[in-house]
Amino acid sequence: MKIYTKTGDKGQTSLIGARADKDAPRIEAYGTIDEVNSFIGKAMTELDEARYADLLEDLENIQNELFDCGGDLADVRKSPKYKMTDEPVEVLEKRIDELMEEPPLLERFILPGGAPAAATLHIARTVTRRAERQTVTLMKADENVPAVVQRYLNRLSDYLFAAARVINSRAGIPDNEYVRSAKVFKNNGRAKKAEE
Amino acid sequence: MKIYTKTGDKGQTSLIGARADKDAPRIEAYGTIDEVNSFIGKAMTELDEARYADLLEDLENIQNELFDCGGDLADVRKSPKYKMTDEPVEVLEKRIDELMEEPPLLERFILPGGAPAAATLHIARTVTRRAERQTVTLMKADENVPAVVQRYLNRLSDYLFAAARVINSRAGIPDNEYVRSAKVFKNNGRAKKAEE
Amino acid sequence: MKIYTKTGDKGQTSLIGARADKDAPRIEAYGTIDEVNSFIGKAMTELDEARYADLLEDLENIQNELFDCGGDLADVRKSPKYKMTDEPVEVLEKRIDELMEEPPLLERFILPGGAPAAATLHIARTVTRRAERQTVTLMKADENVPAVVQRYLNRLSDYLFAAARVINSRAGIPDNEYVRSAKVFKNNGRAKKAEE
Ligand code: B12
Ligand code: B12
Ligand code: B12
Ligand SMILES: C[C@H]1O[C@@H](n2cnc3c(N)ncnc32)[C@H](O)[C@@H]1O
Ligand SMILES: C[C@H]1O[C@@H](n2cnc3c(N)ncnc32)[C@H](O)[C@@H]1O
Ligand SMILES: C[C@H]1O[C@@H](n2cnc3c(N)ncnc32)[C@H](O)[C@@H]1O
Ligand SMILES: [Mg+2]
Ligand SMILES: [Mg+2]
Ligand SMILES: [Mg+2]
Numbered sequence: 001m002k003i004y005t006k007t008g009d010k011g012q013t014s015l016i017g018a019r020a021d022k023d024a025p026r027i028e029a030y031g032t033i034d035e036v037n038s039f040i041g042k043a044m045t046e047l048d049e050a051r052y053a054d055l056l057e058d059l060e061n062i063q064n065e066l067f068d069c070g071g072d073l074a075d076v077r078k079s080p081k082y083k084m085t086d087e088p089v090e091v092l093e094k095r096i097d098e099l100m101e102e103p104p105l106l107e108r109f110i111l112p113g114g115a116p117a118a119a120t121l122h123i124a125r126t127v128t129r130r131a132e133r134q135t136v137t138l139m140k141a142d143e144n145v146p147a148v149v150q151r152y153l154n155r156l157s158d159y160l161f162a163a164a165r166v167i168n169s170r171a172g173i174p175d176n177e178y179v180r181s182a183k184v185f186k187n188n189g190r191a192k193k194a195e196e
Numbered sequence: 197m198k199i200y201t202k203t204g205d206k207g208q209t210s211l212i213g214a215r216a217d218k219d220a221p222r223i224e225a226y227g228t229i230d231e232v233n234s235f236i237g238k239a240m241t242e243l244d245e246a247r248y249a250d251l252l253e254d255l256e257n258i259q260n261e262l263f264d265c266g267g268d269l270a271d272v273r274k275s276p277k278y279k280m281t282d283e284p285v286e287v288l289e290k291r292i293d294e295l296m297e298e299p300p301l302l303e304r305f306i307l308p309g310g311a312p313a314a315a316t317l318h319i320a321r322t323v324t325r326r327a328e329r330q331t332v333t334l335m336k337a338d339e340n341v342p343a344v345v346q347r348y349l350n351r352l353s354d355y356l357f358a359a360a361r362v363i364n365s366r367a368g369i370p371d372n373e374y375v376r377s378a379k380v381f382k383n384n385g386r387a388k389k390a391e392e
Numbered sequence: 393m394k395i396y397t398k399t400g401d402k403g404q405t406s407l408i409g410a411r412a413d414k415d416a417p418r419i420e421a422y423g424t425i426d427e428v429n430s431f432i433g434k435a436m437t438e439l440d441e442a443r444y445a446d447l448l449e450d451l452e453n454i455q456n457e458l459f460d461c462g463g464d465l466a467d468v469r470k471s472p473k474y475k476m477t478d479e480p481v482e483v484l485e486k487r488i489d490e491l492m493e494e495p496p497l498l499e500r501f502i503l504p505g506g507a508p509a510a511a512t513l514h515i516a517r518t519v520t521r522r523a524e525r526q527t528v529t530l531m532k533a534d535e536n537v538p539a540v541v542q543r544y545l546n547r548l549s550d551y552l553f554a555a556a557r558v559i560n561s562r563a564g565i566p567d568n569e570y571v572r573s574a575k576v577f578k579n580n581g582r583a584k585k586a587e588e
Binding site for chain 2: 093096097100109111112113114115116119120122123125126127129130132133134136137139140150151154155158161162176178179180181185186
């Protein structure tokens with residue numbers, strides 16, 4: 001059996017447990033999760049192993065979790081075997097809390113960019129938000145969707161924002177503020193601290 | 197208050213002045229503007245500061261203007277306070293006119309690529325055109341949209357084309373022509389000149 | 393005549409033979425083909441000319457073929473002059489067969505990434521699949537679409553997967569497997585061989 005099976009040449013393709021049009025909202029959503037995964041793979045090629053070991057470990061876990069998410073969205077069997085749980089969402093939250101302590105306090109929107117990997121993670125952040133929007137579309141059209149996938153994508157986009165900031169901070173590259181920004185962030189995502 | 201507020205975990209989120217489904221056309225449009233902004237941030241990391249100082253200055257202005265555009269699309273208050281005006285559109289036009297004088301005359305479609313930053317700006321160009329398409333969708337669905345945003349995106353995609361060509365021209369990398377292209381460009385975007 | 397003609401500032405634009413709203417499915421589809429083309433141009437900047445001469449040759453042909461595809465989708469004349477044929481699809485199949493012999497046998501999903509150009513081709517792969525989905529949407533809405541374009545995009549995404557694996561294999565970078573993957577690939581896309 002070859003990698004190209006030609007079974008999709010008429011515009012339909014296989015889910016786990018059924019066939020569907022290639023442009024179904026379900027396939028749109030996991031196709032974009034695959035796109036997110038690819039941008040994360042790209043950012044990983046731009047990260048120095050010594051200085052960013054913690055982020056590289058996070059990102060490899062995230063790549064695996066994105067496959068869990070995609071596989072769960074592809075599963076339309078009567079009794080689907082979902083892989084995603086709330087645990088990876090909680091791990092992301094813990095990591096966001098840790099990472100947000102590292103860069104300088106943030107009050108205004110920042111211009112995406114800085115170090116190469118930070119710039120790529122900003123792209124991944126926006127593609128993740130696109131995947132989240134498409135997951136919402138799917139959930140409105142079809143109830144057989146584990147809600148944790150959308151929560152995970154929502155948190156992932158905030159993780160990617162935090163990680164991009166940490167990369168720039170460790171690289172000594174300041175994040176430039178949007179010049180006409182109001183003070184939109186409340187306390188930089190940190191619990192209020194007396195000493196700040 | 198943390199950066200992840202969890203307020204969007206049910207599929208709805210906040211605009212300036214209302215709440216909406218995350219997959220509303222309005223959010224789609226400014227979400228893609230954020231994606232454009234990220235690709236521009238990426239291209240900036242690939243540009244030498246000395247040789248491309250003029251383009252880096254343009255691109256930083258553009259990043260700020262994209263935030264103006266996104267913020268205006270997010271503003272659904274009865275009396276919205278729009279930031280975008282026609283002025284940045286005119287500045288882009290002036291810059292396109294200047295930049296198009298630099299590379300060799302163009303008659304046929306060119307293959308996107310060349311120097312790293314030129315290749316990234318071609319990507320940004322196509323994502324900008326996606327943002328423009330989604331802004332058109334939004335304008336057809338909802339009249340509370342400042343029309344200048346679509347004009348700005350339309351011009352921006354032409355600016356990014358011109359900038360990609362200038363990068364390759366300064367780097368001494370010729371743009372390869374699409375081999376089966378007809379002569380599609382009329383006079384390379386320049387006013388007809390006797391000496392050419 | 394300047395490059396910015398302003399004729400699209402009202403949300404409509406020209407096809408070959410008609411005008412249409414900028415967010416028509418047809419324009420969506422060839423706009424995304426242009427996006428694919430740009431990511432391929434990007435990957436080409438990351439490939440060493442000596443080691444990857446064969447892939448660079450493939451990719452330049454593909455860039456030209458993507459213009460053929462885009463032009464064909466733009467052509468809505470009564471008697472359109474299509475450029476795409478089945479031949480480039482067959483060439484892709486031959487190249488996939490050749491390339492898939494090179495990297496180690498594959499049974500499980502792999503995490504996108506590895507060498508820079510491999511990571512970028514994984515992105516191009518997912519954007520190609522988006523272009524394929526939008527072409528399917530177009531074909532469902534409108535019958536004036538040469539079906540070979542969808543077949544070409546379907547095969548192209550498999551070619552890009554194979555090419556990404558070859559790049560990593562030549563660079564001595566192993567593809568990491570998705571840790572919770574089942575054995576999803578049947579015989580690595582190769583004809584079953586006794587000695588394997
Ligand atoms: C969902 C899916 C995807 C998703 C990935 C899933 C995700 N998690 O996000 C995405 C969109 C990313 C994807 C991408 C690709 N995919 Co895909 N994908 C599938 C699909 C629909 C399901 C695969 C899956 O996850 N199955 C779930 C597992 C758990 O099911 P299972 O394998 O049947 O396993 C069950 C049993 O078989 C058993 N089992 C499994 N292994 C074993 C082993 C033993 C010993 C035993 C006893 C039991 C057992 O346990 C499981 C219990 O449920 C299959 C088609 C299909 N319906 O199988 C194609 C498929 C695997 N994909 C295919 C291809 C070609 C690709 C791409 C190369 C396409 C491309 N050009 O981009 C890429 C490769 C991506 C990569 N990085 O490796 C082809 C492979 C063709 C081949 N030669 O085998 C398939 C078969 C589709 C097809 N064309 O027919 N894919
Ligand atoms: C639109 C928007 C975006 C747009 C950006 C806008 C654009 N221009 O394109 C996009 C989509 C890009 C975006 C991205 C993000 N955003 Co946002 N965004 C918003 C939103 C809806 C509006 C912000 C805004 O522009 N307000 C307009 C300004 C003018 O309004 P304002 O701040 O209220 O200011 C008014 C008054 O307060 C007063 N004012 C303002 N400052 C001051 C100061 C003083 C001293 C005084 C007297 C008055 C005053 O003046 C203004 C008059 O109108 C807010 C939610 C909300 N409704 O506020 C979230 C919000 C700011 N975003 C948030 C987040 C988390 C993000 C992201 C990190 C998400 C992600 N993971 O990608 C990114 C960060 C991007 C970056 N590069 O920095 C969170 C921040 C949470 C927090 N801890 O504070 C918010 C609050 C949403 C939420 N979850 O509740 N965002
Ligand atoms: C389809 C299209 C695209 C597609 C490309 C097609 C594809 N293959 O994927 C995409 C979306 C990629 C694209 C992108 C761009 N495009 Co465009 N595109 C067009 C469009 C609609 C058709 C062009 C085409 O392929 N025509 C098919 C050929 C075969 O037709 P033709 O040129 O008329 O040729 C026929 C005859 O004239 C004759 N002929 C042709 N040459 C010659 C020469 C001689 C000597 C003779 C006797 C006969 C002859 O033979 C042909 C027989 O059918 C035109 C508008 C239009 N309707 O012409 C804009 C157009 C060419 N594009 C334009 C622009 C600006 C761009 C972009 C810069 C936009 C951007 N910012 O991204 C990019 C550039 C991309 C690049 N890499 O170079 C402008 C150019 C403006 C100018 N100053 O001339 C045009 C004119 C649209 C407009 N605004 O009015 N485009
Ligand atoms: C920070 C702001 O971004 C918007 N927002 C929230 N979720 C998404 C998404 N998935 N895609 C694009 N924009 C989003 C909301 O307006 C929020 O307030
Ligand atoms: C150059 C050609 O690109 C097409 N075109 C115009 N605007 C867009 C857009 N936002 N996205 C994709 N294609 C577009 C039209 O067909 C135009 O003639
Ligand atoms: C490998 C798996 O990817 C899915 N699939 C097939 N074609 C596309 C596409 N254009 N976009 C996204 N997913 C697709 C099917 O579910 C297939 O089985
Ligand atoms: Mg969010
Ligand atoms: Mg235009
Ligand atoms: Mg396929």
